[in-house]
Amino acid sequence: MNKLDNLKLIKKLDRSNMLKFISGLPEQCADAYRIGISGNINKPAVKINNIVFAGVGGSGIGADLVKVYSGSELKIPVSICRNYTLPDFVNENTLLLCSSYSGATEETLSCFEQGLERKAFIITMGAGGKLKELSFKNNVTHILIPPGYPPRAAIGYMSITMLGVLVKLGLVKGKENDVKELYSVLSDIRDKEAGFDVPAQKNISKQIAVKLYKRYSVIYGTADTTEAISYRWREQIAENGKALSSSNTLPEMNHNEIVGWKFPEKLLKDFKVIMLCDKDDRSRTKERIRISKEIIEKSGAEVIVLEREKGERLARIYSLMYIGDFVSFYLAILNNIDPTPVETIDYLKKELGKI
Numbered sequence: 001m002n003k004l005d006n007l008k009l010i011k012k013l014d015r016s017n018m019l020k021f022i023s024g025l026p027e028q029c030a031d032a033y034r035i036g037i038s039g040n041i042n043k044p045a046v047k048i049n050n051i052v053f054a055g056v057g058g059s060g061i062g063a064d065l066v067k068v069y070s071g072s073e074l075k076i077p078v079s080i081c082r083n084y085t086l087p088d089f090v091n092e093n094t095l096l097l098c099s100s101y102s103g104a105t106e107e108t109l110s111c112f113e114q115g116l117e118r119k120a121f122i123i124t125m126g127a128g129g130k131l132k133e134l135s136f137k138n139n140v141t142h143i144l145i146p147p148g149y150p151p152r153a154a155i156g157y158m159s160i161t162m163l164g165v166l167v168k169l170g171l172v173k174g175k176e177n178d179v180k181e182l183y184s185v186l187s188d189i190r191d192k193e194a195g196f197d198v199p200a201q202k203n204i205s206k207q208i209a210v211k212l213y214k215r216y217s218v219i220y221g222t223a224d225t226t227e228a229i230s231y232r233w234r235e236q237i238a239e240n241g242k243a244l245s246s247s248n249t250l251p252e253m254n255h256n257e258i259v260g261w262k263f264p265e266k267l268l269k270d271f272k273v274i275m276l277c278d279k280d281d282r283s284r285t286k287e288r289i290r291i292s293k294e295i296i297e298k299s300g301a302e303v304i305v306l307e308r309e310k311g312e313r314l315a316r317i318y319s320l321m322y323i324g325d326f327v328s329f330y331l332a333i334l335n336n337i338d339p340t341p342v343e344t345i346d347y348l349k350k351e352l353g354k355i
Contacts, residue, residue, distance in 0.1 A: 002200040004209065004330050010196065013333055016340035018240065021153035022325050023195055026186035028156035029318070032145070033179040035157070036164015039143050043169055044121040049093040050077045051171075052086065052120075053162070054111035058151040059099040061235060062158030064228035065321075069314055070163065073172045084110040086118070096120040097165070099158055101151035103129020106352075116140075125161060127154075150340055152239055155232075155321070178314045185315040186322055194326040205326035208274070208304065212237070212327065213334045215272045217245035218301075220253065220292075222285050225278035225313070226320060233274065233324040240339040241331035250288050258292060261299045269300035276320050277307040 003009060010019065051074070053063030063080045071078060079087060084107050090096065096115040100108040103126040112131065115122045116138055124135045127147040135142035143165065145157040160179065166172045192198065194205035217237060221230030227249045234247040248257055261268065273296055277289055293303045308319040332339035 002206075004200050004203070004206045004333060005196075007196070010333055013336065013338055014329075014340070015338050016150070018150070018153065018329055018332075018339045019196060021149060022329055023190055025156050025322060025325070026183045026190065028154070029160045029186065030179060030183045032157045032160035033164045033175065035143065035145060036161040037168050037174075039141065039165060039168060041123065041141050041165065041168050044095070046093055046121070048076060048095045048121065048169075048171070050079065050089065051095045051097065052079045052081055052090055053097045053099070054081045054086070054108050054115075055097075055099040055158075056082045056105060056107050057235070058153075058155055059101060059105070059108070059158050061228060061232050062099065062155060062162060063097070064231060065155075065159040065317065066162045066166070068225060068228050069317060070166065070172050074166075076171075081111055083107060086111050086114045090115065090118050090120055092119040092121070094118070094120040095169070095171075096122045097125065097162060098122060098131065099125040099162070100129070100131050101127050101145070101149070101154050101158060103127065103131035103133075105131075109134070123165060125158070125165075150342075152236065155325075175314070178312055181311050182315045182318055185311045185319055188310075189319055189322050194323050205323050206330050208323075209327045209330035209334060211302065211304070212241075212243075212245075212272050212331055215270050216267070217243075218271060218273045219245060219247040219276065220250060220273065221247065221276045222250050222278070222281050222289070223252065224281045224285055225317060226276040226281075229276050229317060229320045229324065230274075232321050233276070233327070236325055236328035237331060239342055240325075240328035242335060242337055242339075243331060250285055250292065254288055254292060258295060261296050261301070265299070271299075271301040273301055273303040274324075275303060275305045277305060278313075278316055278320075279307070279309060280313060 060082050067078050098112045122140045125143040132142050200206040219230040219233040221227040230247040234245050237245045308316045
C-alpha cells in the first residue's frame with residue numbers, strides 16, 4: 001500500500017486532524033461569505049479613498065487572495081501591511097481591515113492602535129482574543145469567525161469573509177454565484193482529484209508531494225493572477241510539511257532570478273519547480289512562462305506547470321491553492337511528522353514575550 005493511502009498511518013501522524021481542516025475548505029468558504037455579508041456593518045460617513053489590510057501569516061495571505069481576485073473591480077488603491085507600522089497615508093478616508101485569527105498578533109494590534117489614532121474607518125476580524133476586546137472597547141465593528149482552527153487552516157474565513165465585507169460595503173458587486181461555483185469546484189477537487197480518498201495513482205496532490213519529498217521546491221506564480229498562490233504554497237510547505245521552499249513571480253523573476261539557474265549545478269538538478277498559471281495571464285506573461293520553463297529545465301531541474309481551466313477566476317485561483325494545501329499535508333506524512341504543530345513559531349513568540 002502506498003504510504004499516502006494508509007489511513008492508519010495518517011491518523012497516527014496527524015494527531016490534530018489537519019486533514020479534516022483542509023478537507024473542509026469548500027464548506028468553510030461558503031460559510032465565510034455568509035458571515036461577511038451578514039455582518040452588522042455601517043457604511044462610513046466619509047468617502048473611502050484607499051483600503052489597507054493589516055495582517056500577517058494566514059491573515060496576510062487572505063488579504064492577498066482578495067486583492068488579486070477583486071483588484072480589477074476595486075476603483076481605489078489597496079495595500080497590505082505585514083508590519084507594526086501603517087503607511088503614512090492612512091487617515092480618516094482609509095478603510096482599515098485588521099485581521100488576526102487568534103486576535104493576539106502583535107503586528108496587527110499595533111496597526112489597530114495606529115488606525116484609531118488616525119481616525120481610520122476600521123473593521124476587525126478574528127476568532128476572539130485581544131483584537132476583539134479592543135474592538136468592542138473602541139466601538140469598532142468586529143467580524144467574529146469560528147474558533148478552533150489552526151490559523152493557516154482558516155484561510156477560507158480569513159479571505160472570503162473579507163470579500164463579503166467588501167460586498168456589504170458596496171465596494172464590489174455581489175459574489176453569490178462565484179462563491180457557489182467555488183464550493184462546487186473545490187468539492188470536486190477534494191472528492192475526485194486531491195483528497196485522501198483518491199488513491200495515489202490518480203491523486204494530483206499525492207503525486208506532486210512525492211516529487212517534492214526530500215527536494216528543494218521553487219514556486220513561481222504570475223503577477224496577473226497567481227502571485228498570492230505561490231506565497232501560499234511556500235507558507236504551507238513550511239508550516240505543514242516543515243520543509244523549506246522559495247517563491248517568486250513572473251515577470252519580475254525574469255529580470256533577476258532567472259540568471260541564477262546555473263549554479264550550484266549539482267544541487268539544481270534536484271530542485272523541483274512548480275509554475276502556477278491561469279488563462280487570464282497576459283499573453284506576454286504566458287510566453288515568459290514557456291521560455292522560463294525551457295531555461296530552468298536546462299539546469300536539470302524538473303518543472304511542473306499547473307493551470308486550472310474549470311470555473312471563473314475565483315474558483316480557478318482557489319483550486320490551485322487547494323491542490324497545494326493537500327500537497328503540503330502529504331509532504332508532512334512523507335516526512336513522518338505531524339503537520340499541525342509549529343513549535344518554532346511558538347518558541348519565537350515565547351522568546352519575544354520575555355522582552
